[in-house]
Amino acid sequence: MQFRMLGPLEMYDDRRRAVTELTSPKQQRLLKALLAHPNTLVPTTALVRELWDGRPPDKAGNALQAHASRLRRAMERAEHGGPGAARLVARDAGYLLRVGPEELDSARFRLGVRRARALAGSDPEEAGLLLRQALGQWRGSALAGPRGPVGDALAVVLEQERLGALEAVFDLALLTGQHRRIVPELREAALAHPARPRFREQLGRALAGPRRTPAAGGGRALRPVPPVPGDARSGGAGGEGGAGRDGGAGSGELDRLRALVERIASDQHALRSAIAQLSELVGRTAA
Secondary structure, eight states: OEEEOSSSOEEEETTTTEEEOOOOHHHHHHHHHHHHSTTSOEEHHHHHHHHHTTOOOTTHHHHHHHHHHHHHHHHHHHTTTSSGGGGEEEETTEEEEOOOGGGBHHHHHHHHHHHHHHHHTTOHHHHHHHHHHHHTTOOSSTTOSSOOHHHHHHHHHHHHHHHHHHHHHHHHHHHTTOHHHHHHHHHHHHHHOTTOHHHHHHHHHHHHOOOOOOOOSSSOOOOOOOOOTTOTTTTOSSOTTHHHHHTOHHHHHHHHHHHHHHHHHHHHHHHHHHHHHHHHHHHHHHO
């Protein structure tokens, strides 16, 4: 079974290809809090606070026990013939949810980010594809729907990881010459997240287009992308009469060398930025 947190909370049975959604807000809050700490005993006091926001009813422990029993039955229905109800273990001090890492979409997303980081230095194009595959697991806002303080905190962490991965995708796309292709996505991201200036900076670079230089021997060729209309840099290094003004082939060669150095510096900056972003993401998920 899969527990899907990268969107509205769902339980998905792989064998039957059936989705089960919890209709009870209290059961949603309970499961989200347990998924925030899988295979870990979550104290009863923390779960009571999660379900009732600090305003518990009389005999809150009994009420929590009733919600846990209903959640067990829901998991048993969702995973017919599997562990089902046995996943939720009651202890004197709280509850524990047994979940394998392969059963969490958040864990699969983080694994994709780690794999992309490992490839970013040697194959940035493949790293970008891996990140897009990881981001493809998102179905909406993380843990959308009713949740308590623990669920809120987890949703914030997951969203920051998503945005960090998206920034890394755009850095890698810029590095591999896909400027024009990502302009619509960057416009959407910059409008949706005005507090993250990185998207605006990336949008400016994408609109400017890739640096155009004569092909040089060796190195990894960037994917050809048409220049953006009106790009001041799209007219070539010399411009009108640039080489003819001084009339020397040496001047043209110097212009080409300067342009090549500028392109290499820009590509190295984009790669360092992408690797740093991925390193930060992996560091946060490992903490």
